[in-house]
Amino acid sequence: MEDESKSKNLIKMVRSPIFLGVIIGFLAALLQSLLYSAGGPEAYGFCVACHTRDMVDDLINSIFGTSLVVAPFSAAAFAPALSIIGVMIGALIAAKNNKEFRIKKANFKGALLYFLGGIFVLIFALLLGGCPYRAALRFAYGDMLAFIGILAIALGVFVGTRIVLFQMKKQIEEEAK
Amino acid sequence: MMLQSVFTGTAVLILVPILTLILGVIIGYFAQQSGFCSIGGMRDLFLFKQTRLFFGYLALIASAFVSYFIFSLIIGTAFPNFYWAAEKGFFTPIPGAPGGLENWAYIILAIIGGFGMGLLGVMLGGCPLRQIVMGFEGNVKSLFFILGMMVGAVLFHLFIASWVVSLF
Structure with a gap:
């Protein structure tokens, strides 16, 4: 009996966002303490937008000899930060292990919309200097500009939810007709 | 003090891709499990x-x-x-955004960038991390989002960063 409740608690913990939030914060600080001497920057332990940028731009720089901007520690190291590849591998393992992997096909319009969305989200993220996760790390590091960024994200989300609600209402009204 | 002497020079340069990869796997696994x-x-x-x-x-x-x-x-x-x-x-930002601007310009960029990311994130159903996770749960749309992010990273430093800097 005791074992059963233990494993239930473990599953609860693994599926808890708070648990992952604590892990990301801790590992980001650990990573900085280990890797900062490679060139920084600070509060850079985990960032979806910037690490994608580092990986892709570093690859393009080495293929075409261009000099696109890459974070110092990615430029100095033998290979750039690979956390994005890691996220892909981790998510795939988790989805396969728990039988949650389902192919959801996309039509051309949807694929194009998401492709353009990806381009714009990355551009907006780099204007802020990081995705929401690096903004959180920067804020924790004492960067007040990142706090403004987080508030702006919240405002954007708020406006977005109003638009989504408005669209849903319209749809319901149309279906009722 | 001990750690510092271990992780210096070339050792760190090898560790950058390895440690970030491990970090990514851990985050990806738990991000899939917790949504x-x-x-x-x-x-x-x-x-x-x-x-x-x-x-x-x-x-x-x-x-x-x-x-x-x-x-x-x-x-x-x-x-x-x-x-x-x-x-x-x-209001001095930690390096990451386009370099060499005044502080007030960074405040404007943070507001535009944050607002745009929040708005698009809601419309498309998730932040960049969630999109990567959904993509590798088998959502083809999110895979196109990831592809878009990769193209956006190149476009940003080819054209947009210098254009933004020239505006201020």
């Missing part, structure tokens, strides 16, 4: 008064602050400017 999403957390809070994901994001900020504080006591050289605003001034 972790920063923008999704704010959305659920505003739409349904649900705090599950939002508390995950708050936990990230709190944990990062405590961890930075503790690690900066152990290995101070790796955290030269913690607490940043006190060291560098209130």
